[in-house]
Amino acid sequence: MNVTYAAEAQAAVKTMSGWQKLQMRRGKKVYLGHEQREGWTEKLPFYLFWCEDCKYFAKDYTHGYIEKQSLICSHCGLRYDFTPWWVSWVQLWQALKLSFQIRFSDKYNRKPPQ
Numbered sequence: 001m002n003v004t005y006a007a008e009a010q011a012a013v014k015t016m017s018g019w020q021k022l023q024m025r026r027g028k029k030v031y032l033g034h035e036q037r038e039g040w041t042e043k044l045p046f047y048l049f050w051c052e053d054c055k056y057f058a059k060d061y062t063h064g065y066i067e068k069q070s071l072i073c074s075h076c077g078l079r080y081d082f083t084p085w086w087v088s089w090v091q092l093w094q095a096l097k098l099s100f101q102i103r104f105s106d107k108y109n110r111k112p113p114q
């Protein structure tokens with residue numbers, strides 16, 4: 001159990017509306033903001049969510065690579081697959097950029113006819 005995150009989750013729940021709590025119980029993850037903790041090189045997004053397993057609200061930051069992220073319950077340690085909505089846009093942008101780079105390098109790497 002992550003005592004710090006568990007305590008922060010309880011504090012964050014107090015700022016949530018009844019509608020938000022209901023949404024979280026249906027599986028929605030509420031974005032709390034980017035935070036930088038000690039020893040981290042960058043800020044990471046924190047989310048508040050409902051743990052179906054231990055019936056507590058939990059707070060966590062996204063773990064893993066951008067394509068496959070997860071949140072871990074601060075109480076029981078259960079892992080939830082979670083990919084933020086904006087990730088698909090980032091991936092789309094990267095795919096576009098990559099296909100452009102390939103086309104570009106193709107054009108200029110081609111050897112002139114002998």
Ligand SMILES: [Zn+2]
Nearest residue numbers: 051054073076
């Ligand atoms: Zn849990």
